Amino acid sequence: MIQNDDLLRMLNLLCPMYMLLDESGVVTHVGPTMQKLRPDEVLEGQRFLDLFDLTRPRCVGAFTDLLAAKGGKLNLSFRTAPRTALKGLIVGMTGGAVVKLSFGISVVEAVRDYHLTSADFSSTDPAIELLYLAEANSVAMEASRQLNLRLQAAKISAEEQAFTDTLTGLKNRRAMEHVLARKAGGGMPYALMHIDLDFFKQVNDTLGHAAGDYVLQQVARVLVEETRREDTVARAGGDEFVIVFDHLTDRPRLQRIARRLIDRLEQPMRFHGQSCRISASIGIAISTEMPDCDPLELLNQADMALYAAKRGGRAGMRFYSRGMDVTEFPTDLAQSRARTG
Amino acid sequence: MHGLINRAIQSFVCNTYGEDRWRNVTEAAGLGFSDFEAMLTYEDDLTDDVLNALCVELRRDRSEVLEDLGTYLVSHPAVEALRRLLRFGGETYVDFLYSLDELPGRARLAVNDLVLPAMELREIRPGQFSLTCEPGLPGFGWVMMGILRAMADDYGSLVMLEHAGARGGAEVIAILLVESAFAEGRAFELGVRAG
CATH class of the missing domain: 3.30.450.260 (Haem NO binding associated domain)
Structure with a gap:
C-alpha cells in the first residue's frame, strides 16, 4: 500500500x-x-x-x-x-x-x-482559463447574435419597403416585375389583368391630392377583397394596377371578376363629406392563349387590351386577341396613353 | 475604436444619467445615430468626440468621467458579465492584480479584434504595487482606476489608488493594499453564469 x-x-x-x-x-x-x-x-x-x-x-x-x-x-x-x-x-x-x-x-x-x-x-x-473562455465566448456570441438579429430585422423591413407601395400597401412595380420574371419559362398557366382608373384625374384636380390618395387606398382595398390570397395585386404606376392570377385562365370567370371590380369601383366613395366617383377600364391577357409568350410580352398585350377597352368607351373590359396590335391600337391612342401614363 | 468600448460608454451614460442625456451627447458629438453596435468597429475620432461632448454635458473632467466609467463596468448589474470575466482572474485581489498582465490577451481570446493596451504589474514591496498601462488608449489608466477600485470592493479588500500621471504615453497607477480581507466582498461562483 x-x-x-x-x-x-x-x-x-x-x-x-x-x-x-x-x-x-x-x-x-x-x-x-x-x-x-x-x-x-x-x-x-x-x-x-x-x-x-x-x-x-x-x-x-x-x-x-x-x-x-x-x-x-x-x-x-x-x-x-x-x-x-x-x-x-x-x-x-x-x-x-x-x-x-x-x-x-x-x-x-x-x-x-x-x-x-x-x-x-x-x-x-488550465481549467479556469477554459471556463473563462467558455463564458467569454458565450457573451461575445450573444452580442454577435443580437447584432445579426437587428441586421436581419433591418434587412427584412428594407426589403418590405422596397417591394411595397407605401400609399396602398399593395405590391409595387418592382415586386410585380419580380413575380413576372419568375413566370418566365415556368409553364404555369396564369392571366394578367391591367386596370386603369377612369375619372381619377378629375377627383385629384377638383378635390385635391388627399382625396386622390384616399381613392387609391379604397381601390386597393376593393382589388384585394375581390381577388384570392394567392393572386398578386400591384400598383404599377399612378392610377394603374396589375393583377396576376395564378392557374386562372378561364375567360368567363375572368370576365365576371373584371365586371365585379368595375361595378364596385363605380360605387361612390365618400371623402370628408364629398362624393368621389370613378370608374375603371380593364384589359386581360391569358398565358395559355399565347403560348411561348414571355411575361413582359403578355403584360404588353394586357396593356393593348386595356386601351382597346378605353377606346370602346369608359368602364369597359377586353381580352387581348391577335391583330389588336394593328387594328385597335392606332398611333393617336398610343400618344394619348403616353400623356396619361 | 471597437464597438464594445463605445457600447460600454453608451451603457454607462444611459444607465447612470438616462437616455435623454445620452441623446444630448450623441447630438452634440454629431454622431448622426444614437446606438453603437457592440460588434462593429468605429473611427477612433467618434469615441473622442463622444467623450468630449459627455464631459461638456456632465460639466466634469474627463479623468473623473473615465474613472466612473471603470467603476460602472464592474459594479452595475447591466454589465455583470464583465465583472464575472474579471473575477476569473483569481481567488484574491492580489491574484486579480497579477492577472491584469494577461488581460489584453484574455480579451483578444474572447473577441479577437478587441485590442486593449498592454499592462504590467510590479510589486514594489509587500502590499505595494504599480500598474503601468502602455500607450494605445489615452485615458485608459483612469478607466483602470475605476475598475481597480470597484474590484477591491468586489473582493472585500481595502486599497488606496493614485494615478501617478503619464510617462511617454504610458499611464502609471500606484496601488497600496491596506487590507486584503477588509469586508465580506461579493460572492463569485465559477459555475453560475450571468443571465
Whole structure:
C-alpha cells in the first residue's frame, strides 16, 4: 500500500483530483477535489471498478487489465448520478497505483454540479482559463447574435419597403416585375389583368391630392377583397394596377371578376363629406392563349387590351386577341396613353 | 475604436444619467445615430468626440468621467458579465492584480479584434504595487482606476489608488493594499453564469 506523506502532499498540490489504489484495485486514499465530487460518500475501501464505468479500455475484467491500458489512458464515468464523464491517467507503482483524474471538456457542467471553486484546481491547471473562455465566448456570441438579429430585422423591413407601395400597401412595380420574371419559362398557366382608373384625374384636380390618395387606398382595398390570397395585386404606376392570377385562365370567370371590380369601383366613395366617383377600364391577357409568350410580352398585350377597352368607351373590359396590335391600337391612342401614363 | 468600448460608454451614460442625456451627447458629438453596435468597429475620432461632448454635458473632467466609467463596468448589474470575466482572474485581489498582465490577451481570446493596451504589474514591496498601462488608449489608466477600485470592493479588500500621471504615453497607477480581507466582498461562483 502506498503511504508516504511527502507523496500525498505533492499530489494534493499538483493534481488534487486523484485516487490511490492498492494492489487489488481498492481505493485507499482520495485527493481533496476528488472527494468533493462525492461529498457524502466514503470512497476509501470501495473497489475502483465498482465506482466507475469504463469506456476506455472497454473490456476490463480485472484490475490488472487497467494497469495494462495503453499509456495508462482511461475514459470513465461515475456509476451513480451525476454520472460525470472523466478522463484518467493510471500509473502503477510498487504496492498499487495512482489515478489522476480530470474533467476534460465536461468541466463547465462539473463546476456547476459540484460547486467547485478555483481553489479546487491546481494553479497550473488550465481549467479556469477554459471556463473563462467558455463564458467569454458565450457573451461575445450573444452580442454577435443580437447584432445579426437587428441586421436581419433591418434587412427584412428594407426589403418590405422596397417591394411595397407605401400609399396602398399593395405590391409595387418592382415586386410585380419580380413575380413576372419568375413566370418566365415556368409553364404555369396564369392571366394578367391591367386596370386603369377612369375619372381619377378629375377627383385629384377638383378635390385635391388627399382625396386622390384616399381613392387609391379604397381601390386597393376593393382589388384585394375581390381577388384570392394567392393572386398578386400591384400598383404599377399612378392610377394603374396589375393583377396576376395564378392557374386562372378561364375567360368567363375572368370576365365576371373584371365586371365585379368595375361595378364596385363605380360605387361612390365618400371623402370628408364629398362624393368621389370613378370608374375603371380593364384589359386581360391569358398565358395559355399565347403560348411561348414571355411575361413582359403578355403584360404588353394586357396593356393593348386595356386601351382597346378605353377606346370602346369608359368602364369597359377586353381580352387581348391577335391583330389588336394593328387594328385597335392606332398611333393617336398610343400618344394619348403616353400623356396619361 | 471597437464597438464594445463605445457600447460600454453608451451603457454607462444611459444607465447612470438616462437616455435623454445620452441623446444630448450623441447630438452634440454629431454622431448622426444614437446606438453603437457592440460588434462593429468605429473611427477612433467618434469615441473622442463622444467623450468630449459627455464631459461638456456632465460639466466634469474627463479623468473623473473615465474613472466612473471603470467603476460602472464592474459594479452595475447591466454589465455583470464583465465583472464575472474579471473575477476569473483569481481567488484574491492580489491574484486579480497579477492577472491584469494577461488581460489584453484574455480579451483578444474572447473577441479577437478587441485590442486593449498592454499592462504590467510590479510589486514594489509587500502590499505595494504599480500598474503601468502602455500607450494605445489615452485615458485608459483612469478607466483602470475605476475598475481597480470597484474590484477591491468586489473582493472585500481595502486599497488606496493614485494615478501617478503619464510617462511617454504610458499611464502609471500606484496601488497600496491596506487590507486584503477588509469586508465580506461579493460572492463569485465559477459555475453560475450571468443571465
